[in-house]
Amino acid sequence: AQKVxxxxxxxxxxxxxxxxLDCVYETRxxxxxxxxxxxxxxxxxxxxxxxxxxxxxNEISGRYSWNFQKSTSSFxxxxxxxxxxxxxxxxxxxxxxxxxxxxxxxxxxxxxxTVHP
Amino acid sequence: EADIYQTxxxxxxxxxxxxxxxxxxxxxxxxxxxxxxxxxMELHLIHYSYGVNSTEKGDLSSExxxxxxxxxxxxxxxxxxRPSHTSQYLCASSSRTGWGTDTQYFxxxxxxxVL
Numbered sequence: 001a002q003k004v005x006x007x008x009x010x011x012x013x014x015x016x017x018x019x020x021l022d023c024v025y026e027t028r029x030x031x032x033x034x035x036x037x038x039x040x041x042x043x044x045x046x047x048x049x050x051x052x053x054x055x056x057x058n059e060i061s062g063r064y065s066w067n068f069q070k071s072t073s074s075f076x077x078x079x080x081x082x083x084x085x086x087x088x089x090x091x092x093x094x095x096x097x098x099x100x101x102x103x104x105x106x107x108x109x110x111x112x113x114t115v116h117p
Numbered sequence: 118e119a120d121i122y123q124t125x126x127x128x129x130x131x132x133x134x135x136x137x138x139x140x141x142x143x144x145x146x147x148x149x150x151x152x153x154x155x156x157x158m159e160l161h162l163i164h165y166s167y168g169v170n171s172t173e174k175g176d177l178s179s180e181x182x183x184x185x186x187x188x189x190x191x192x193x194x195x196x197x198x199r200p201s202h203t204s205q206y207l208c209a210s211s212s213r214t215g216w217g218t219d220t221q222y223f224x225x226x227x228x229x230x231v232l
Binding site: 035037042043044045046047050089091095103104105107109110112 | 159211
């Protein structure tokens with residue numbers, strides 16, 4: 001069975017600080033996909049990024065960066081120079097490639113990020 | 118990116134009422150999903166559909182039912198609402214592009230309160 005763990009329930013930072021959100025996953029599949037979603041106070045989940053299990057290249061998008069390490073089963077998310085608008089709940093999720101689990105997401109518990117001005 | 122809509126956004130209703138939460142998407146995605154999000158934030162898959170006339174129960178048991186008569190429409194119905202149904206319900210859709218898995222795109226959610 002697959003599992004995603006976000007050990008940090010809440011993180012509080014001051015604007016312009018860098019912050020890293022941790023995500024650790026478990027799966028028996030050799031092919032799988034990892035996701036990060038953002039849930040602002042308005043409630044919708046906003047897709048941020050998707051990574052394939054065979055592509056460990058780190059990715060940077062503006063102030064956001066993701067570090068994928070298969071050796072430690074981790075897919076961590078860093079926000080550089082955080083802003084108040086980054087305040088939200090962030091979810092890490094895992095999807096397996098096939099079988100009865102195809103396309104289905106397993107979510108972590110979520111991390112509440114609060115950025116203070 | 119999908120355009121996916123949910124109505125109503127907020128609903129307060131009394132125990133025993135029948136309710137239908139609407140979800141529609143305009144991207145022609147073949148797969149659609151319903152998630153329940155409890156106040157502790159965790160998201161649980163309660164129903165999914167891989168196409169018209171296909172519906173399956175998700176990982177979390179739910180007293181709700183769904184139907185998929187049209188590709189773009191995936192309503193969720195509670196025949197008799199109870200306070201334990203109070204939650205946020207999120208609808209999502211996805212479609213396979215190229216190879217690999219889908220990316221799910223979410224609607225704005227419906228916050229249901231049953232008194």
